[in-house]
Amino acid sequence: MIKITLPDGAVREFEAGTTALQVARSISEGLARKVIAASVNGEVWDATRPISQDATLKLLTWNDPEGKSTFWHSSAHLMAEAVESIFPGVKFWVGPAVDNGFYYDMDLGGRQITEEDLRRLETRMSELAGKNSIYIRKSVSKADAINYFTEKGDEYKLDLLQNLKDGEISFYTQGNFTDLCRGPHIPDTGFIKAIKLTNIAGAYWKGDEKNKQLTRIYGVSYPSKKELDEYLHMVEEAKKRDHRKLGREMGIYTMDDDVGPGLVLWMPNGTIIIEELEKLAKETERDAGYQRVVTPHIGKENLYLTSGHLPYYQDSMYPPMELDGVKYYLKAMNCPHHHKIFAAEPRSYKDLPLRLAEYGTCYRYEQSGELFGLMRVRCLHMNDAHIYCSKEQFAQEFQAVNAMYLKYFKIFGIDKYVMRFSLHDPAELGKKYINEPELWLETEAMVRKVLQETGTPYIEVSGEGAFYGPKIDVQIWSAIGREFTLATNQVDFTQGKRFKLEYTRPDNHPETPLIIHRAPLGTHERFIGFLLEHYAGKFPLWLAPQQVKLLPISDKFLPYAQTVLESLKKADIRAGIDERSEKIGKKIRDTELARVPYMLIIGEKEMNDQKISVRRQGKGDLGIQDLESFIRDVKTEITLRSGV
RNA sequence: GCCGUUGUAGCUCAGUGGUAGAGCACUUCCUUGGUAAGGAAGAGGUCAAGAGUUCAAUUCUCUUCAACGGCUCCA
Numbered sequence: 001m002i003k004i005t006l007p008d009g010a011v012r013e014f015e016a017g018t019t020a021l022q023v024a025r026s027i028s029e030g031l032a033r034k035v036i037a038a039s040v041n042g043e044v045w046d047a048t049r050p051i052s053q054d055a056t057l058k059l060l061t062w063n064d065p066e067g068k069s070t071f072w073h074s075s076a077h078l079m080a081e082a083v084e085s086i087f088p089g090v091k092f093w094v095g096p097a098v099d100n101g102f103y104y105d106m107d108l109g110g111r112q113i114t115e116e117d118l119r120r121l122e123t124r125m126s127e128l129a130g131k132n133s134i135y136i137r138k139s140v141s142k143a144d145a146i147n148y149f150t151e152k153g154d155e156y157k158l159d160l161l162q163n164l165k166d167g168e169i170s171f172y173t174q175g176n177f178t179d180l181c182r183g184p185h186i187p188d189t190g191f192i193k194a195i196k197l198t199n200i201a202g203a204y205w206k207g208d209e210k211n212k213q214l215t216r217i218y219g220v221s222y223p224s225k226k227e228l229d230e231y232l233h234m235v236e237e238a239k240k241r242d243h244r245k246l247g248r249e250m251g252i253y254t255m256d257d258d259v260g261p262g263l264v265l266w267m268p269n270g271t272i273i274i275e276e277l278e279k280l281a282k283e284t285e286r287d288a289g290y291q292r293v294v295t296p297h298i299g300k301e302n303l304y305l306t307s308g309h310l311p312y313y314q315d316s317m318y319p320p321m322e323l324d325g326v327k328y329y330l331k332a333m334n335c336p337h338h339h340k341i342f343a344a345e346p347r348s349y350k351d352l353p354l355r356l357a358e359y360g361t362c363y364r365y366e367q368s369g370e371l372f373g374l375m376r377v378r379c380l381h382m383n384d385a386h387i388y389c390s391k392e393q394f395a396q397e398f399q400a401v402n403a404m405y406l407k408y409f410k411i412f413g414i415d416k417y418v419m420r421f422s423l424h425d426p427a428e429l430g431k432k433y434i435n436e437p438e439l440w441l442e443t444e445a446m447v448r449k450v451l452q453e454t455g456t457p458y459i460e461v462s463g464e465g466a467f468y469g470p471k472i473d474v475q476i477w478s479a480i481g482r483e484f485t486l487a488t489n490q491v492d493f494t495q496g497k498r499f500k501l502e503y504t505r506p507d508n509h510p511e512t513p514l515i516i517h518r519a520p521l522g523t524h525e526r527f528i529g530f531l532l533e534h535y536a537g538k539f540p541l542w543l544a545p546q547q548v549k550l551l552p553i554s555d556k557f558l559p560y561a562q563t564v565l566e567s568l569k570k571a572d573i574r575a576g577i578d579e580r581s582e583k584i585g586k587k588i589r590d591t592e593l594a595r596v597p598y599m600l601i602i603g604e605k606e607m608n609d610q611k612i613s614v615r616r617q618g619k620g621d622l623g624i625q626d627l628e629s630f631i632r633d634v635k636t637e638i639t640l641r642s643g644v
Numbered sequence: 645g646c647c648g649u650u651g652u653a654g655c656u657c658a659g660u661g662g663u664a665g666a667g668c669a670c671u672u673c674c675u676u677g678g679u680a681a682g683g684a685a686g687a688g689g690u691c692a693a694g695a696g697u698u699c700a701a702u703u704c705u706c707u708u709c710a711a712c713g714g715c716u717c718c719a
Contacts, residue, residue, distance in 0.1 A: 103714095112648080201714030202647025209716045213647055216714070244712095248655080257692085257710060313719055315645095333719055362719095367645050368710090370717060466719060485718080517719090554676035581676070589680035603678055613679080621679055 005056040017050040021187060024059050034061045036186040037070040044070060046137055046184040062223050072097035074135060074174075074186045075125075075195070075221040076104045081177035082124040083217070087111060092179065093156040093205060093214055100231075100481070101220030105203050107156065108215050118197040118217070125195050132190035133175040137183060142166035145180060156205070194228035195221045238479045243532035244373040250537055250545070250595065252528065253374065262371045262378030264525055269545035272574065273531070274381070274524050276543050278359055280411070280641070281383050281521055288404060290355040290385055295337035297361055301327040306498055307336040308434070312467050318365050334360035335492075335517060338386040339499045342513075347503035352513065353393050357385035359524075374529030375484050383521035388501070388513040394491075397516055398450050401489050405474065405520045408487075413643050414534065417486065419456060420473045421447065422464030433467055434494045443491045443514075444470045466517075468494035479533040486530055490517040538617065541597050541634065542641045548575040548634070549596045551587040553603035560607040564600065564627060571631045573638070592617055598634065 001013045004023055014023060020038030024031045024047070038047050039058040044066045051057070060067040076095035079102070083090055087108055095104030140148070142161065148171075149157040157180050161169070172181045174189055186192075197219040205211040222228040239245070247253050252270035259265060266274060282292070301320060304310040310317075313332060320327035331337065338356045347354065360382050370376050389397045409415070424433040424440045433440070447470055451458050458472065465471055471490035477483055492515040495501075502510040521527050531539070541547055548568055552561045561577050568575040578587045584601065591599050601613040606624065614622040614630060 115649080199713055200648055203715050204646075207716075209646070213715075215647080218714080255711095261710070307719095309719060316718075335719085364718080367717065369645065369647095369715080371711090376718075468719080480713090490719090551679090553678055556676070581674095583675095583677050583682060584679065585677085586681055587679095592680060599679085601679065605678085615679065 002051065003054040004051070005054075007058050014051075016052050019048050019050055020045065020057060020059060021047040023057060031059065035059045036061060036067050036191055037184050039066060044184050046135070046187070048134075048187050049137060049184070069097035070184055071186055071191065071223070072102040072221060073184075074189070075192055075219065076102040077135070077172065077174060077177060077179055077181070077185065078125050078128060078189055078192060078195075078221075079121065079197070079217065079219055080104050080106075080179060081128055081175055082121045084177060085128075086117070086120060086124060089153075091154045091156055094160070095179075098218075101198065101218060103216050103218045105205075105214040105216045107212075113200050113215055113217065115200075118200065121217075122195050122197050125192075128175055129189040129192040129195070131175060132188045134188045135172055135174045135185035137185075138171045138173065140169050140171050142169055145169050145171070148178075149180070191223055192221050193223055194225045195219060196228060196232065238481075241533050241536040242373075242479045243375070243529040246532045246537040247374065247529070250532075252532065252545075260378070261368060262366060262376070264374060264377055264379065266524075270528065272545045273528055273539070273543055277383075277521060277524065277527065280408075281357075281359070284404060284407065285355075285357045285385065288355070288400065289353075290357040293338065293341055293356050293358050295331075295334060295341070295358060295360065297331055297363070298328045299331055299336060301329060303336045303340075304329055307339070307495055308468070308498055309333065309336070312432075316365050316367075318363050330363035331360075332362050332364045334358055334362065334382065334384045335386060335495060335515075336499070338384075339495060339501060339515075342386075342388055342501050343499060347388075347501075347513075349390065349503055349505050349511075352503060353387050353389035353397050354513075355385055355387045360384045372478075372482070374525045374532075375478060375482070377523075377525045380523040380525050382523045383519045383527070385518055387516040387518065388496075388503075389516065390503075390511065391514060394446055394514050394516075395450050395453075398447065398489070398491070399454055401516060401518045401520065402450070402454065402456060402472070404518075405487060405489070408520050411641055411643075412531065412534065414476075414486075416476065418475045419451075419458040420464065420475050420485075421451060421458045421460045422466075422471050422473055423460060423462040424465045424470065425463035428463065432463075433465065434469075436493070439493045440465075440470070443493050447472065447491060466490050466492070468492045471517075476530055478529075484526060484530075485522070486526060487520045487522045488518065489520070491515075492517055538595050539597075540641065540643050542638045544595070544597050545574065546576055546594070546596045547573050547638070548598040548600060549591045549594075550575065550577040550600045550602055551584060551591065552577065552579075553584050553601065555581055557602045557604070557607055561602045564602065564612060567627060567631065571635060573631065573634055588615065600630075 002016050003011050004014055005011050021032060021035055024035040035047050037060040038045050039060055040051060040055050062068060062071060073096060080092055080095060083106065089109060091107040093105040095102065145161055146158065160180060170181065170183060171178050172183055172185055197217055199218050201216045202213040203216040205214055220231060222231065250269055251267045253267055254265045255263065256265060317332045318330045320329050341356055342354060362380050362382055364378060366376055366378055387397050423444055429435045429437060469491040471488055473485040474487040475483055476486045496512040496515050501513055503513055505511050550561045550565055552558050558579065565575055565577055588599060595617060597617050599615040601615060606612050611624050612627055612630060613624050616622055
């Protein structure tokens, strides 16, 4: 007999070799029907795999994240079975579960998959699922595994096998499909009731663009049609807040083929948001002891050779323009220009920390396939600053930058993000990263210490650092689920030396400063793209391009509306009048859809009493008010930068 | 850059081997109204660009450009 400990602490005895499914059945038949996997001593197992020793057991259902990923992984196998039955000879690479569904990478031998093929595959998958085929686990020796895939002619699986140890290899079979797989899997295919293959994509083998490109099919599956429909509905809803759609609807920005891909033209409404953001940044940075500078958009080749950027990033810089034998580049970053301002005057420890800030315009020739609305562009306006400080000042400065992030995030109500502490990868030293192994470890330790002492939640990821030092990236997700770095805070132990930047210490010796690169509001492009999705276009009052719209009930009240408009304008409130001879219902509908925060309805009552009727976007009628008190409240809301 | 898909009016989309249509938006006129769509008329398109096949191409083929979904990349 073995002892099974359940999550509530209860210990029950079972025959050795009992499965999680049998344990579930001993509790209730209803539970057993929902169990799709099990966590055995913290490891996710098949619910049908015999447990031979004492164990703590958690039964996993669709509602557990591990349950979902097992479900989707099994769905990937089901899809592979369907693909193999329709396209014999297909070779498979890997087919994992992802955040929302699963994919399988395969080599179809030059055959193209079409949308119709996806529909065929869905139908075939449903048929196969209906057979309730059991997922059977089998341990195999490495030799047998190699034989199997040699015979099948699947060199991709053979490649996988190379890195696996004999004795740790398992196959899973369901129906007519057998795959090399660690598992776990759901008990049988009957659990998969609703399937949607979402898209076809190319994916480089092993993620390396020098390798062959395989065909990747993405899909999602659910235990019921209802849940699939809910998911698809949610995806549709998310598309409605896509910043590209909102940006066009709200007149925020546009792009034009004749200007060039990835080059944003900010329209008047977008420019208002830019100016409000800059106002916030300038106030905040002034209070935090920053000084503002302005630098050119171009620089000579030598500048970027000194900084070390050119060899690393030449491919993603616009090609140089050559004049009188000198090459000039459009700047892809502001640091070298700022470093030159540091170098322009002799610096003493008394000048430190020196904080130079600029909304700098940068140009990066991102690959065409990487461009994405406002999130990935070729001309960007960065909320940039460089802090030159001593080692002793570093912790405090770095921490102050983090505090600035949090201040901003509070203003915008940003709470869905991950702080990523991005480290170097020792294997890439001298290639992707400056070859200074000790300095890397030292600065990484300094940053880690700040994070730990301030109790900032973060994740550490190696191989994501800048080439000159470690950094903290704030990761966010777009409406369609793509991940982006919204803001960044970087340590640089490299460029100070390269630019021979020095300050004089109290003991009269020269010293190279540490440099912090930081952009808490990222770039205007990405930040506004993010805000559009974050607010679903319903900006808080202080950011709203139009803050108040006057809606006269009929033309007769236009003159009074004009006087109200004058008062609002005098109070520096962005307001306008809907002068169309439409009915009030129509004007309200259009203004609501345009997401203008306040509507003032002006008719006979209001004109006679010299008042206004206030309506808040999304909230409805707020009743009749004095113009003076309305203006006072609105001004307060704007000044405080209140949320929605 | 790579794989795949798409490109018709400002927007959302029909449609056709014989040079185009709807709804919304826009303009004008009528209407002057009380908290989410009043009515009528009108204007607006080299059917992304170029080449080919054809008596004839927006439609078929190819190339280019751009956008989209991924991959790769992101100082």
